[in-house]
């Protein structure tokens with residue numbers, strides 16, 4: 001069992017007490033089907049060193065192995081999908097880095113075991129890039145990115161949506177987390193009063209049919225092979 005506390009100071013300063021494995025597993029069991037759906041999106045707003053995200057990734061990768069281990073291109077693609085749908089925000093830089101390393105380690109161990117001679121470095125680079133983009137140092141209360149000391153910067157937390165468009169091509173769209181979290185009409189209207197711009201159309205498209213506000217991406221990228229996503233930067 002891993003230690004649940006790093007230091008008394010960190011507990012006092014940041015409420016840093018990690019969840020024990022038994023509780024993590026029991027809580028994931030409550031949403032067992034979602035944890036086993038490869039493309040199911042999870043965001044943990046105070047993810048620490050990734051106890052929950054590691055368990056979720058392990059469960060998704062077990063499904064990838066069971067369904068796709070006989071055909072490596074499919075196995076690679078579905079493990080990409082599994083990693084790309086896991087997101088975390090963490091205040092402390094060392095925890096966020098530990099979380100990325102841990103998720104990478106879980107993915108790589110499985111990758112080596114399943115793909116053997118068919119492993120490739122582009123796939124490794126892609127998964128590292130995904131984790132760099134999906135596990136962010138931020139303040140889950142202010143929804144701003146933080147610096148190495150955990151202080152808010154002036155940059156919003158921004159997440160990438162990764163979606164396969166055809167074959168091996170994946171499309172990246174970047175969204176501000178504060179916009180995603182205010183996606184209903186009332187919140188969207190309210191948000192526009194406080195936003196940098198008074199014009200809420202900068203952040204949402206209004207869908208008259210469903211009378212819903214749909215968050216707009218702040219940036220879209222051209223579709224690219226999932227093994228070369230870093231080239232779009």
Ligand SMILES: C[S@@+](CC[C@H](N)C(=O)[O-])C[C@H]1O[C@@H](n2cnc3c(N)ncnc32)[C@H](O)[C@@H]1O
Pocket residue numbers: 014015016017018019044045046047048049050051052089090091092095138139140141142
């Ligand atoms: C109780 S621990 C839980 C960690 C992890 N979720 C787990 O269950 O093992 C809370 C975590 O939230 C982080 N944290 C505290 N305030 C935060 C904030 N405003 N935004 C993001 N993370 C925060 C701490 O650094 C710590 O890693």
